[in-house]
Amino acid sequence: MRCRVPSRRLCTVFVALLCAALAGCATNPITGRNQFMLVSEEYAIGGSAAAYRSMIGQLGNRGKLESGTARVKQIHDITDRLIAQAVRFRSDTANWNWQIEVIDEPKMINAFCMAGGKMGIFTGFWDKLDASDDELAAVMGHEIAHALVSHPRERMSVAIGVGLGVTVLAGVTARDSNDFDRNLQIGATAAALAVTLPNSREAESEADQIGIELAARAGYDPNAAVTLWQKMAKEDRGAPMEFLSTHPAVDTRIERLRALVPQVEPLYVAAKARGPSAAPNFLAVPEATNERVVSRAGEESREDYARRVAKTAEALTFVAGEVERFRRGEVVFTCTFACSITYRSNKGEWPTYRQAGAWRELAVSVMRAETLSDLSYFMLGEAAQGLGFEDAARVYYQRALEAARDGHACGGLLSSCEGIDVTKLASAALGDKR
Ligand SMILES: [Zn+2]
Structure with missing residues (x-):
């Protein structure tokens, strides 16, 4: 879908809104684009x-x-x-x-x-x-x-x-x-x-x-x-x-x-x-x-x-820069509002990816949602752990706990945690690493 809205962010919001209205959109796990x-x-x-x-x-x-x-x-x-x-x-x-x-x-x-x-x-x-x-x-x-x-x-x-x-x-x-x-x-x-x-x-x-x-x-x-x-x-x-x-x-x-x-x-x-x-x-x-x-x-x-090949941390070259930052533990989220529609539509698929061990898809989907929440960081931690990036995993689990402390915990009326007790699991994962 082509957009003539001035900023990229607004465009994403616009497409997401349209998609929600039509109940017929999906975020592509490879490209991150919203598709009708x-x-x-x-x-x-x-x-x-x-x-x-x-x-x-x-x-x-x-x-x-x-x-x-x-x-x-x-x-x-x-x-x-x-x-x-x-x-x-x-x-x-x-x-x-x-x-x-x-x-x-x-x-x-x-x-x-x-x-x-x-x-x-x-x-x-x-x-x-x-x-x-x-x-x-x-x-x-x-x-x-x-x-x-x-x-x-x-x-x-x-x-x-x-x-x-x-x-x-x-x-x-x-x-x-x-x-x-x-x-x-x-x-x-x-x-x-x-x-x-x-x-x-x-x-x-x-x-x-x-x-x-x-x-x-x-x-x-x-x-x-x-x-x-x-x-x-x-x-x-x-x-x-x-x-x-x-x-x-x-x-x-x-x-x-x-x-x-x-x-x-x-x-x-x-x-x-x-x-x-x-x-x-x-x-x-x-x-x-x-x-x-x-x-x-x-x-x-x-x-x-x-x-076997899906488990390797390969990335398509055009998303490689992003995946590189993920691998180094450098992904930081700041968005809390403009990204909320993408976040809500993406996070439903995270438990499925996690269960299937589809770590690359999980990481890309979380990064595309760009949302500051303990659940986002926890899922990045899981993806990093699954791909064998131990240091990065530790950073993201830590950030999940910090996000929860700073009032960015999932849960409540509008945003579920997808059945995951983030604080408990992130603490446990960090405990294992000590
Ligand atoms: Zn073509």
């Missing part, structure tokens, strides 16, 4: 799977799906490596039924990733752009990034809210089994429509930043994001392409990507030096090859892999 969400994640994934099945089925009937070719294998290898990095930042995506199809339309330059990881790429990327491995990683990294931070779900919400009318909402939330098919159909329609809707400038910028980092971490040259968009801009001058109608502002984008390259280059260099990772396969194997999904010797399960 009318539909649940499960609904978005179900609708997308139905839309994908129907689209792929039709393309298959028309002989438009490529199978068993070298470029099918190429895009599978590239995409699998990108997904292995994506799950690092959202471990639940390890259980998505990731799938990619190569669509034989040599004149079409387009690619997409729906909610739940259903992907497609058109052969124009090879036939018209002669894209390299690194450039294919740039485009798929960008599309996977959209799905990772729930942009398809956000666009489905817009499609349902605006395009199909608010009366549909009753259907969306219906539990009656008679309504199930209709529900699924609405979801599929919204998912198909979402693929054709342009993303907001903010969403594009998020996908560019996260995408270039996923590619770099997977061992693909981030400079390819720049050359890819240059090729597309050149091609578009000849014949306007579908991809650019949903991905506008090419010139500013190229400049922005160029500025991002040095930030993620060290990740690329490190990944190259490490060589291929031992991540499990995430993609369904292409049908035509008739291969079974066979685990490599001693291969971890997807879940174990996701759990």
Whole structure:
């Protein structure tokens, strides 16, 4: 959502108010941005799977799906490596039924990733752009990034809210089994429509930043994001392409990507030096090859892999500065009023993150709420402890007790403690550390 309110803080408050009024917003744990969400994640994934099945089925009937070719294998290898990095930042995506199809339309330059990881790429990327491995990683990294931070779900919400009318909402939330098919159909329609809707400038910028980092971490040259968009801009001058109608502002984008390259280059260099990772396969194997999904010797399960990599204190580069301060015990909150809406909407998810050991998500969510309270500091302490930053954890537990002493304790009529006895637990945690 774009805002024309003068200050960033006011803008955040404005969006939060609007979200509260519409009862359909969520703070993204990766970006911290408030997103307009009318539909649940499960609904978005179900609708997308139905839309994908129907689209792929039709393309298959028309002989438009490529199978068993070298470029099918190429895009599978590239995409699998990108997904292995994506799950690092959202471990639940390890259980998505990731799938990619190569669509034989040599004149079409387009690619997409729906909610739940259903992907497609058109052969124009090879036939018209002669894209390299690194450039294919740039485009798929960008599309996977959209799905990772729930942009398809956000666009489905817009499609349902605006395009199909608010009366549909009753259907969306219906539990009656008679309504199930209709529900699924609405979801599929919204998912198909979402693929054709342009993303907001903010969403594009998020996908560019996260995408270039996923590619770099997977061992693909981030400079390819720049050359890819240059090729597309050149091609578009000849014949306007579908991809650019949903991905506008090419010139500013190229400049922005160029500025991002040095930030993620060290990740690329490190990944190259490490060589291929031992991540499990995430993609369904292409049908035509008739291969079974066979685990490599001693291969971890997807879940174990996701759990292991999610526990490391990795941060996406564009939130890295903030996470660095967290790691050093330097996060201090002063806000008590302007932040209260975000605080109230965020803190409901903290016990869930805490219970799941999703320490990175917990820390980011607490930092995004920016609110001076004993509960905020306690949760930061828990996240720091979980990630093994003992010194920082001690600082935050201490600050939790100080905040309570200074009259910033959670509890009371307007702000619950989410069932947590902060003073008792923070004291206990500090006691353990003495
Ligand atoms: Zn995009």
